[in-house]
Amino acid sequence: MPVINSQGQITFPSEWKKFMGGIKVGEYIYYYIQQSEQKIIISKNCVTFDARAPFLKNNLITIPHNIRKVCNLQNGDRLTFTYDLIKDTVYIMKAQDTFECEICNEEGNLQGYPCIVCEGKGRFKLETWSNELTRLFRMGYKYGINISIINTNTIHLPDNEVANIFPVIQIESSNFPIEVLEKFQDYYQKRAIRVRGEEESQDF
Numbered sequence: 001m002p003v004i005n006s007q008g009q010i011t012f013p014s015e016w017k018k019f020m021g022g023i024k025v026g027e028y029i030y031y032y033i034q035q036s037e038q039k040i041i042i043s044k045n046c047v048t049f050d051a052r053a054p055f056l057k058n059n060l061i062t063i064p065h066n067i068r069k070v071c072n073l074q075n076g077d078r079l080t081f082t083y084d085l086i087k088d089t090v091y092i093m094k095a096q097d098t099f100e101c102e103i104c105n106e107e108g109n110l111q112g113y114p115c116i117v118c119e120g121k122g123r124f125k126l127e128t129w130s131n132e133l134t135r136l137f138r139m140g141y142k143y144g145i146n147i148s149i150i151n152t153n154t155i156h157l158p159d160n161e162v163a164n165i166f167p168v169i170q171i172e173s174s175n176f177p178i179e180v181l182e183k184f185q186d187y188y189q190k191r192a193i194r195v196r197g198e199e200e201s202q203d204f
């Protein structure tokens with residue numbers, strides 16, 4: 001996935017260069033912003049365009065300054081290339097680190113109850129565990145959900161053995177059906193186990 005450098009340039013992916021019928025050095029690429037859909041149409045022959053930039057050596061191209069400004073593209077941002085079959089256009093857009101919410105199947109709700117994992121959006125950003133917990137507590141406060149995290153770091157087993165266990169997450173509310181709460185709890189519990197697993201693998 002191409003990354004915008006400090007000069008506002010990207011390395012044009014060779015497969016997309018081929019897809020667009022090849023692009024010669026010095027040939028113009030035209031940019032047209034579709035603001036409603038947050039995407040930028042790129043073309044070798046655009047009738048209407050917002051900006052254009054010549055194709056540079058080494059497959060480099062500068063995303064014109066006004067395009068970067070309007071689309072809030074900055075150094076380090078990644079771009080995705082897509083082809084719209086119906087409109088027969090290639091467009092680029094800022095890659096978002098969002099994922100489909102599997103808890104609600106991207107619906108944003110379960111049986112009509114808001115999905116607290118994605119905040120009802122159907123997609124969510126993968127965040128650090130502490131940020132995710134903050135979101136969980138915020139959602140709990142908003143929807144009247146009781147969240148308890150029983151953080152038992154170590155337990156003592158017989159024969160003086162010590163075992164690390166993960167935090168136990170409990171999600172309770174009288175505003176949601178049990179089966180919906182179970183899905184939330186399951187997600188956060190698995191996430192907690194994964195986080196603990198990652199922490200442990202870092203230790204070794």
Ligand SMILES: [Zn+2]
Nearest residue numbers: 101104115118
């Ligand atoms: Zn969801």
